[in-house]
Amino acid sequence: MRITSTLALGLLLVAPGCIGSIRETTSPRTATEMLLVSTAALRAVRLFDAAPLDGQRVYLDLTNFESIDKGYVQSALRDHVSGAGAILVEQVDGDGERPGADVVVEVRNGALGIYDGTFTLGLPALPITVPGLTTALVSPPLYIFRRDTSQGWAKFQMWIYDRRTGRYVGRSPELWGASYYNQWYWFGIGPFDGSNDIYPDWDYEELFRTEPPRARPHGPEPPPPGGDDRPVPGERRTGPGPAGDEPADTGAPPREGGPRE
Numbered sequence: 001m002r003i004t005s006t007l008a009l010g011l012l013l014v015a016p017g018c019i020g021s022i023r024e025t026t027s028p029r030t031a032t033e034m035l036l037v038s039t040a041a042l043r044a045v046r047l048f049d050a051a052p053l054d055g056q057r058v059y060l061d062l063t064n065f066e067s068i069d070k071g072y073v074q075s076a077l078r079d080h081v082s083g084a085g086a087i088l089v090e091q092v093d094g095d096g097e098r099p100g101a102d103v104v105v106e107v108r109n110g111a112l113g114i115y116d117g118t119f120t121l122g123l124p125a126l127p128i129t130v131p132g133l134t135t136a137l138v139s140p141p142l143y144i145f146r147r148d149t150s151q152g153w154a155k156f157q158m159w160i161y162d163r164r165t166g167r168y169v170g171r172s173p174e175l176w177g178a179s180y181y182n183q184w185y186w187f188g189i190g191p192f193d194g195s196n197d198i199y200p201d202w203d204y205e206e207l208f209r210t211e212p213p214r215a216r217p218h219g220p221e222p223p224p225p226g227g228d229d230r231p232v233p234g235e236r237r238t239g240p241g242p243a244g245d246e247p248a249d250t251g252a253p254p255r256e257g258g259p260r261e
Contacts, residue, residue, distance in 0.1 A: 033114055035198040036152030036179045037069050041112060044154040044177030045076045052170070054085030059092050059101035059163070065109045073156075077107065092163055101163045110155035110174065121145040122188075146185035147194070153178055 058081055062074050082088055094100035122143040127136040154177040160169040182194035193199075 032150065032181055032198070033152075036114055036150060036181060037112060037154070038072055038152075039179035039198050040152035040154040040177040041069060041073050041156075042076050042177065043179070044156045044175040045073065045080050047175045047177070048077075048080060048156075048158055048172055050081045050084035050086060053081060053103070053105075053160075056086055056102040057089050057099060058086040059089050059104045061092075061104050061106040063106075065107050067109055067112045069112060073107075073109075073112070081105070103160050103169055104163050105158050105160050108157050108159075110157065112154045113152075115151040115153060117149050117151075119147045119149075141188075143185050143188050146190070148183045148185075148191065149180060150182075151178060151180045152198075 060074065060077060060081065062070060065073065067073065078088060089099070089101045091098065092101050092104060120141075120143060122145065123141060125141045126139045128139050129136055154175075156175045156177075157172055158175075159171040161167060162169055179198050181196040181198055183191035184194045185191055
């Protein structure tokens with residue numbers, strides 16, 4: 001009877017700790033991990049000074065860039081370099097009507113991943129020996145306070161060489177990018193979302209309450225209905241202006257004399 005009572009008490013004590021972990025994702029990676037990595041990578045890319053590449057034909061070489069997030073980094077880098085005025089080419093040497101590159105930018109990946117850390121104030125999980133059982137049970141942890149932090153880190157570097165001569169042109173400094181996400185536990189209750197810089201602080205009801213503005217096609221504004229009645233510089237009108245009966249004055253001096261013969 002005593003063994004049965006001890007076993008029941010032990011099961012009650014360890015039951016909260018034996019439930020198991022909750023599945024956080026149905027995909028190979030969680031959204032938090034992907035956001036941490038992509039945010040850190042984008043911040044590292046933006047540190048690259050691409051202004052000297054303005055007007056040059058550039059080929060981005062990511063042959064030695066190894067990462068599961070290579071596609072995102074490549075797209076972010078193409079956007080950054082193109083925005084600085086560079087002309088992106090898809091091949092190093094020319095082929096027929098397609099010109100080759102002036103310079104080649106080789107990208108290397110020093111780091112692109114996640115760091116996880118935990119700070120705990122309280123009692124950790126402890127083994128419990130129950131008479132009559134061959135396996136030890138584990139008590140649930142008793143946390144007064146716990147913080148789980150995840151950080152995304154990226155470290156890139158670019159070096160540039162002339163495509164025709166193969167001569168060294170330049171090298172960027174080490175480009176670092178970082179991001180973070182924290183969760184908190186209080187007296188064993190949690191997790192609660194803490195500080196982070198990857199998830200936007202949006203009010204979804206306010207965000208979708210009004211219809212978003214529609215994009216206007218590129219190009220000049222269309223003329224107003226009824227024709228374009230804007231004044232021409234240097235012209236003085238003698239007829240009524242668009243807003244009343246008074247003649248419109250463009251600021252040009254009046255012509256003197258009659259028409260020339």
